[in-house]
Amino acid sequence: MTANTYDLIVLGSGPGGYVAAIRAAQLGQKVAIVERERLGGICLNWGCIPTKALLRTSEIYHYMTHAEAFGLSAGTPAFDLKAVVERSRKVANQLNSGVKGLMKKNKVTVVEGEGRLAAATRVVVTKDGQTTELSAKNVIIATGARAREHPAAKADGKLIWTYRHAMTPEVMPKKLLVIGSGAIGIEFASFYSDMGAKVTVVEMLDRILPVEDAEISAFVEKQLTKQGLTIRTRASVEALEPGSDEVKATIKGADGNTVTETFDRVIVAIGIVPNTENLGLEALGVKMTRGHIDTDPYGRTNVAGLWAIGDVAGAPWLAHKASHEGVVAAEAIAGFKGAHPMDKSNIPGCTYSRPQVASVGLTEEKAKEAGHKVKVGKFPFIGNGKAIALGEPEGFVKTVFDADTGELLGAHMVGAEVTELIQGYVIARQLETTEEDLMHTVFPHPTLSEMMHESVLDAFGRALHY
Template structure:
């Protein structure tokens, strides 16, 4: 049924709903290709990632890293007083970082001839968008509509964030003070990062996970090392735990009581100054008019092909709203290939395993980075697996920096010389994983990767050595 009557107020080639890392990249690329484009955003340019996720979190984590470096300086002969954290200044640094980049997004869109429309949009019909701005309605038309509305934090039944005692990531990014104690529910990337961050800032942190290990999306080998590292730093980790309830004590001044249960210990009661709910995200697909097209799965994600097409004429979806992994760089990548397909610049679909080659980075201490599949998955698929693990304790740069915790694991098919995956744990590994991604994208065999020249002394050498070891020719390890 068509809800729109009459002529459109404005005609476009492309309309993008949402200005996060998927939406604004789609808008910029469409503008570059000469398409008349509008991007509609009801909140901040840059979306959750830039304003309330990836960027401000990393700014806070940098402050925590500085505090940790000061505390550990004695290991390399630098003696200093125990650092104190001025929370307001740290939060201000985080907000300045986000605001600077958000301003840059606006400039990039305008510089590429893209109209930025502020308001709430719904897909009124094929090729039609209804925009609400300050109580006024505009009807827009476009041959191509790209939904890039992202996702928001999930809740648990009966546990509702109140913004004061029970937090989502938004409140965790702008604390008035560092809580004496913090219980984090969920140990995915968001939960683990905040657990690591607040532990470094001085909170007594407990990290809860309903599955059998923390960071369940990573390999058991990675999870085990991070668990030991967290425990050594004073972070209590509890897996296979069900959270039954969270009750705010009084008006919240008394913190919260968290009731849990597990098969081994039965029911337990924890207390904390604050509780952070970090149990994943849910797609922002409601109230967009998409239900009329029968393109939403049971969880509310938009069903699309590898180029973002929904199967409905002129309607596409990219980023978190189109399914996981819910990562900013995945959204931006999808934006480029979707718009290029719309413009006829490319037609070929992505390979079936493209989602496995979205790099995963978690900015805890130690950092975690992985891509592709692990040893168990490779064997299950029938590969003749060659693998090697090299520890950072064997790397000169890491030794000199007194950052030897962690390792690099690579997985190779011994018959085809194909790189199947890599997992890294340690300082700076989120910067290293890109070389594996580039090699895989370019079709570089493992033997060629191993023969490449890695600068010395750098942490990057660990990947070259691991790849050589997997092929049976290690130089600096046994």
């Protein structure tokens, strides 16, 4: 091979791209990865990781303001917004450096610049007006996605924010509007509310967190409302009028009437747009659906030698889904004997708000729609000793089983640390565990995980502690 010839070229170094590059290198492939911004992509630099750093700050601040509930006194809590943001950026930068180290360790060539497909297996990279042509036997497109703009007004970074702007605020808004109530919208709503902002959330659908189980959504709405947030479902923002240091928002309610309110800042969290423009896909005849690249369960497109993974290849738009797709594609490309197709039904979803939300598999409604006769179990946090000791008695665990076979169809949780607990049910589904296996499993005491056991028992009328 010449210097610019590879077994695999990966376009994009997010959690899908860099993981695909590492796995391919482990399997003996000569790999190059092309990145136009920063290694680690949106998730590491502007998404998953820095937002969790911010949410950790707001969690601690919440505990500080409620110290007396734990028999503690902390004076009058305060925060330095600049320091809060700096900590978040330091966390992202640390992990960015870690990805650089991983590329070097695995002998992956990093090519900086913007890549475009000249052919299915040829990539032209442009940086500072200079071009470099790379060729490979296979190319993986892992270019990710970006925030969808609101039709009423374009994000300006000052008054109207996307997630990027919301992570680096120069001032803490006193009154904040969040448009959209998916995981990103609810996480930012939770963060800013805990830091003292008066938050309003507007959602077009009939409930917040619409992909979650209906009971979970209802519980989260109740808790957020109790915390002081205003939740407006079946509503839409018809107009946004930026002023000198405020935004007037015209909001249409479920009854069809409109009201105009003024906010300090607005966060737009209404979904994503795949980064498929200017890649040369159309000229190659790559099949796409609503801008997302169509693939088979291994990541293959309809064009030989061309693969796609992550957000650019469709829902669910989650970092861990992208990483697993990267492994699947790399193994298929290398002819690895253990290569397996992607199974999206076992991908967990997590929302790191207060309270946290986590789920895997089918909701109760979807299970019934699929024709299952179901048995549903639930167990509340208030019935768990560890939850009470933590001062976190609000929440519940819900499990959905096939009544005839005992198959775990889905699991849904809301409350403290459920984003860590959900993996137990993910493993159970991956191993095709039945209710009997879970019932016979010994869970440690005292832990929050005991609620997982009790929820299973409850589905079959055998709960012990509630």
